[in-house]
């Protein structure tokens with residue numbers, strides 16, 4: 018495939034960039050997300066890019082902002098604890114599912130927590 | 145992780161790469177720090193419409209124009225259900241009214257015929273131009289009509305529909321199926337990889353068989369395949385044996401599956417093993433990125449568009465993002481789900497680039513449901529990460545419906561297939 022050398026090229030350019038730019042220019046760090054619950058808009062565009070971007074994927078089945086209009090369960094309005102317990106249960110296999118286990122296994126526990134926090138706080142700030 | 149970098153370290157590398165780009169180290173477009181924030185999106189399908197909506201949702205200060213010639217977009221997902229008589233064309237029709245009214249996306253019902261990368265403008269068929277600070281190109285696929293002797297666009301529009309873009313093509317194929325005699329032979333000719341919707345031809349075979357079993361039970365479906373294996377193969381074959389015994393035949397490339405030539409007048413297909421006559425011939429030709437991507441030199445030798453997987457920015461033309469089927473997205477299949485996932489990643493990246501920040505590491509996901517009968521569904525899922533050679537599947541996650549899934553799970557998956565469709569349609573156009 019012609020694309021592979023292309024991406025490798027990019028990757029090596031990136032290694033150069035990390036030296037040039039230094040790690041101070043990295044807003045994507047997971048830690049930035051924990052103090053983000055205050056303001057939905059600010060959180061959406063500023064403080065938790067990681068939690069938000071992970072959560073955006075969920076909307077493709079669970080509806081925009083986790084509000085489902087079909088047989089698929091709504092996540093919006095659930096508590097952080099509920100969502101986190103469910104996701105970790107899918108991941109471990111304790112909670113039976115058709116497809117959720119296959120998804121949950123793709124995330125670290127930390128990422129599952131960020132997703133849960135995102136939806137959990139989204140619903141309270143929406144009220 | 146198979147390589148020595150941890151996942152997060154690698155994300156950092158990619159992130160800082162974009163930071164470098166945004167800081168001008170690698171000569172990205174001047175638009176990174178543009179004072180206006182205008183995004184033009186070409187194409188209002190799964191990729192483009194998602195990106196348009198989410199740009200507006202994530203940052204209402206961005207001005208978004210969506211150029212899409214169709215007033216009504218018919219989705220390919222569920223179009224096989226229409227062929228099977230389970231849905232109508234109205235059920236798969238979407239408009240841009242909500243994007244326009246609620247999300248204030250400027251909808252331009254036009255075709256883009258050129259991109260000026262120096263002036264940052266797109267040219268419309270009506271002669272007008274639109275300026276952009278960032279451009280999203282999401283034109284889907286085009287067909288290589290000249291790849292098969294005797295085949296052409298006019299043959300596709302008359303005798304041998306592909307129905308691989310939904311709309312009049314779907315209606316044409318459906319009419320042919322309705323008009324066919326009991327005992328007729330339906331050929332589905334599936335292309336080699338890569339192509340739009342890897343499980344699509346096999347879902348189609350299933351649901352056409354569902355219709356024939358009820359209405360014309362002496363008929364047969366024969367799949368001529370340019371491949372030697374296909375998506376969800378075990379699940380499909382098991383389902384076909386259970387649901388449609390003797391009705392669906394799959395011929396791999398080794399068994400003469402590759403179509404060499406067609407004769408539209410005689411309704412015949414020539415393969416290495418001889419000539420076949422069909423009553424309905426659904427020829428799905430090989431594909432490449434949509435024409436505008438080819439014309440704008442966004443494609444490489446593969447016919448698809450290479451991109452930076454963090455932002456889906458073209459590696460050939462900075463400032464232009466390519467998403468959906470047209471892009472070379474590593475391990476991600478060419479699906480509507482993937483296109484939409486990529487639309488969100490591109491939107492979130494553009495929001496941050498306009499702020500002078502680096503994009504967050506992307507989260508990319510796919511699930512493709514296929515229906516074998518009204519209450520018989522299967523799925524394949526994937527969660528993706530960035531690795532040294534681009535987007536790869538996270539091992540241990542994703543995968544298929546188990547081969548030994550019980551009827552209850554199959555029924556549930558059929559229900560979720562429909563639920564998925566409702567929710568993703570609403571997430572994109574609703």
Ligand SMILES: Cc1cc2nc3c(=O)[nH]c(=O)nc-3n(C[C@H](O)[C@H](O)[C@H](O)COP(=O)(O)OP(=O)(O)OC[C@H]3O[C@@H](n4cnc5c(N)ncnc54)[C@H](O)[C@@H]3O)c2cc1C
Nearest residue numbers: 187189190191220221256283284341468469478479480481
């Ligand atoms: C039979 C079938 C079944 C499928 N089932 C599923 C499924 O169950 N799940 C799933 O996830 N995927 C499915 N897919 C795949 C899915 O349809 C595609 O992957 C998806 O449509 C890709 O989205 P896109 O935005 O890249 O392109 P498209 O959705 O094709 O959108 C491209 C849009 O761009 C417009 N356009 C093109 N050129 C221009 C131009 N120059 N100017 C302006 N506008 C332009 C077109 O009019 C079009 O509306 C299926 C496909 C088929 C064929």
